[in-house]
Amino acid sequence: MPRISPWLFRKANRHSPNVAALLPACRDLPSAINELRWLKEHVNGTAHLAKGSLLARLCKKRGQGYPLQYILGSQPFGPLDIKCRSGVLIPRPETEAYTYHLADLIKSGSLKIGGSKHDLSVVDFCTGTxxxxxLLYALLYQKFDHLNVLGVDISTQAIKLARGNIDHNTRLGNLPDLQLNHGLDIMQEDIFHDEVIEKLKGRNWDVMVSNPPYISRRAWxxxxxxxxxxxxxxEPSLALVPRDDVPIPVNWNxxxxxYARLLKIARHLKPRAILLEIGDKEQARRVISQFLQNNPSANSEVQVWRDWPDLASAGDKDCLLEIPMQDGSSRAIPIQGDGNIRSIFIKLGA
Structure with a gap:
């Protein structure tokens, strides 16, 4: 990361020492000024008597890299206000973008999922906040007569926060009060234990989503x-780096x-569509290659989505991802959207 010029620090200090304190994290003056405004609003909403000294401490803490969402305690996510706490991964705008895009595809009917009576069931693994x-519930509850959305996570801290976010957003009016035929719940389970499959496989799941840990030990x-x-x-390594106590399947990193486990779970739950966040192009290649080797059905459709899947791709972006196959051939997978490669979308054949 390039160093910040002394000139920019002097310019920030003319605004206020707090802006200068924020600059190392924000990297530019408009962002620092904007974050200072949010921090002032946050401090003014507290009962702290010495608001000026509290603001200065928070600006210094933020300037040292501490996440703004942990300081403010929340992050906007679509129409929702998602509470954030240290120990649980902060929601990202790219995750919001592909969640919206998935909801739009479901509402448009182009995926042809959901029962004949407008039923829909969605399960999200590694749910975090x-x-x-x-967000899927907020965007879809008016579309379906029967809607069931379930989040699953191993972390007690995440489970508590996610359930709290349901209550918090219901109180704010961002989520409707649960209706008779609708369900929104959070369940604590380790997806590497087969109990989770036993508990879920008796129900029909139309869509499976996950933003799992996918960062290598080296990168971490x-x-x-x-x-x-x-x-x-x-931020918590549990939400970002796969654990060391899980055996590595043959031919997987x-x-x-x-992803190996999630694809195995999918073979039991039989969703009609799967959306998986991934880290980069090479990880997308590896995961898609494994899926294609083990699910050779010609009825399955695979796409790669960039950060903003509903935007037109910039002219310099690749529109196809070549996937090497074990027999020496390759398969071209379409890439859509703009930004960095972010997720894999799989529509499974009937």
């Missing part, structure tokens, strides 16, 4: 690529083991 299932320990300093220092 609950941002994905809550040394940085670079997907992982910035602030993320490695302050350690950072990909959640």
């Amino acid at each position: 609950g941002c994905i299932p809550l 320990n040394h940085g670079g690529g997907q992982v910035g300093y602030s993320v490695r220092k302050y 350690h950072e990909d083991i959640f």
Whole structure:
């Protein structure tokens, strides 16, 4: 990361010492000024007597890389206000973008999923704050007569926060009060234990979503690529790096083991569509290759989505991802949207 020029620090200090304190994290003056405004609003909403000294401390803490969402305690996510706490992964705008795009595809009917009586069931694994299932519920509850959305996570802290986010957004009016034929719930389970399959496979699941841990040990320990300093220092490794106590399946990398497990779960739950966040192009290649080798059905459709899947791609972006196959051939998978490669979308044949 390039150093900030002394000239920019002097310019920030003319606004206020707090803006200058925020500059190392914000990297530019407009962002620092904007974050100072949010921090002032946050401090003014507290009962702290010495608001000026509290603001200065928070600006210094933020300037050292501590995530703004943990300081403010929340992150906007579509129409929702998602509470954030240290120990649970912060929702990202890219996750919000593909969740919206998935909801739009479902509402348009182009996926041809959901029962004949307008029923829909969605399960989200590694749910964290609950941002994905809550947003899907908020966007879809008016479309379906029967809607069931479930989030699953191993972390007690995440489960508590996700359930709290349901209550919080219901109180704010961002989520409707649960109706008789609708369900929105959070369940604590380890997806590497077969109990989760036993509990879920008796129900029909139309859509399976997951933003699992997918960062390699090397990237976590040394940085670079997907992982910035602030993320490695302050956000939970449990939500980002696969555990060391899970055996690595044959022909899979350690950072990909959640995808191996999720695809196995999908074979039991038989969803009609799967959406998986991934880290980069090479991980997309590896996961799609494994899926195609083990699910050779010609009825399955696979797409790669960029950060903003509903936007037109910039002219310099690849529109196809070549997937090498074991027999030496390759298969071209379409890429849509703009930004970095972010997720894999699979529509399974009947």
